[in-house]
Amino acid sequence: MTRYTQALGGTSHSFDGLVELMAKATPHRSGDELAGCAAHSDAERAAAQWALAEVPLDRFLHELVVPYEDDEVTRLIIDSHDRNAFRQVSHLTVGGLRDWLLEVSSTDDAAATLAAVSPGLTPEMVAAVSKIMRNQDLIAVARAVVVTAGFRTTVGLPGRLSTRLQPNHPTDDPRGIAAATLDGLLLGCGDAVLGINPATDSPHATSELLHLLDEIRQRFAIPTQSCVLSHVTTTMGLIEQGVPVDLVFQSIAGTEGANSGFGVTVSLLREANEAGRSLRRGTVGDNVMYLETGQGSALSAGAHLGVGGVPVDQQTLETRAYAVARDLEPLLVNTVVGFIGPEYLYDGKQIIRAGLEDHFCGKLLGLPMGVDVCYTNHAEADQDDMDTLLTLLGAAGAAFVIAVPGADDVMLGYQSLSFHDVLYARRALGLRPAPEFEAWLAGLGMVDAQGRVLPVDATDSPLRALTGAR
Structure with a gap:
């Protein structure tokens, strides 16, 4: 399990594994408080989002959120992953994916480009990038995607x-x-x-x-x-x-x-x-x-x-x-x-x-x-x-x-x-x-x-x- 650390405002924040990092990076909501996994402060949430932005996308293929051997949804995600489609963004971090999505969404061929990469994205990658996006980012990218x-x-x-x-x-x-x-x-x-x-x-x-x-x-x-x-x-x-x-x-x-x-x-x-x-x-x-x-x-x-x-x-x-x-x-x-x-x-x-x-x-x-x-x-x-x-x-x-x-x-x-x-x-x-x-x-x-x-x-x-x- 990877340990993630991030300094912010003179304080060092530490997160034990991708599961905790993802949870602490999530915008505030009552369900995560009920589950006991929410960030304890806005500062901790900001530090988690900063650290999450630096996580390479390919780590999500190896550090799983729910164990492969215990969960058929995880097996479906990993076994159906399209590595050819993933190649276009495989070198990126979560933060890099956000920047790439916003850049692509402003182009004339955005729909085709986003459709081509979609099979190469796992749900955890997509969830992670959404956590570091503003509402307008979510709207801009979603508008550029066409699914019929x-x-x-x-x-x-x-x-x-x-x-x-x-x-x-x-x-x-x-x-x-x-x-x-x-x-x-x-x-x-x-x-x-x-x-x-x-x-x-x-x-x-x-x-x-x-x-x-x-x-x-x-x-x-x-x-x-x-x-x-x-x-x-x-x-x-x-x-x-x-x-x-x-x-x-x-x-x-x-x-x-x-x-x-x-x-x-x-x-x-x-x-x-x-x-x-x-x-x-x-x-x-x-x-x-x-x-x-x-x-x-x-x-x-x-x-x-x-x-x-x-x-x-x-x-x-x-x-x-x-x-x-x-x-x-x-x-x-x-x-x-x-x-x-x-x-x-x-x-x-x-x-x-x-x-x-x-x-x-x-x-x-x-x-x-x-x-x-x-x-x-x-x-x-x-x-x-x-x-x-x-x-x-x-x-x-x-x-x-x-x-x-x-x-x-x-x-x-x-x-x-x-x-x-x-x-x-x-x-x-x-x-x-x-x-x-x-x-x-x-x-x-x-x-x-x-x-x-x-x-x-x-x-x-x-x-x-x-x-x-x-």
């Missing part, structure tokens, strides 16, 4: 901001779900997915909801995809029964132990991916996985310890989850950034920073990255903080965000974005829906030539029959 994926719509294209329309209902009532879906569609949302968190994970309830969404989609020829966010094994069983499954959902994390808590392994997720693709329901692509992550998930499962039993910071573990996601070539990945609660991200400042980190890290690792811009009611955050994060993510080129009626999810009991918030972001930042979805909206006379949603009277809309859904 497709099923019936294409997400991730430059100048586009897609949305998951989340019509959750406390009792999975079909009329309530249909009303929320109508609300979102009339406001131009739903091009990433029509996605329901079911009140129960039973196969019967999931099947009923999948049939409902598929009926709505087909009745109105909506170019989008549907998903009921049940456990992956539930969805796999329904695929075998011939239920109309578009996307296969699963929550994932950055350690084998945390994924075990979710009831999944890498091999199971690969099997689910193949099962979803076997249906061949996509029209513009075959990316079928929808994956959710969140800082603090490994800690909440007690599966956050690294080499020597030392706690790994939650942001590094979050970024490791993106290695699992990258292996599955998903259509959608999003961090539910403020959903787990203030124990992990205490206030609006921490949520905003974490959202920008997650988006940057996921995108740089090659994912069509979105964010659930959200917070729980007992966090020190409010909708103004969400406005700020939404605006920053729009500027950073996020693939999609999640929207619910009135920004208040009455089933999950947390605050997210409203459909109107998406209208604001698209108009203020000059962003448009996915092209296939925009063409459908245009055909209904619901958008103008710039892709901006026009006022629609629901009583006169071709979609009005939605409220009569079974």
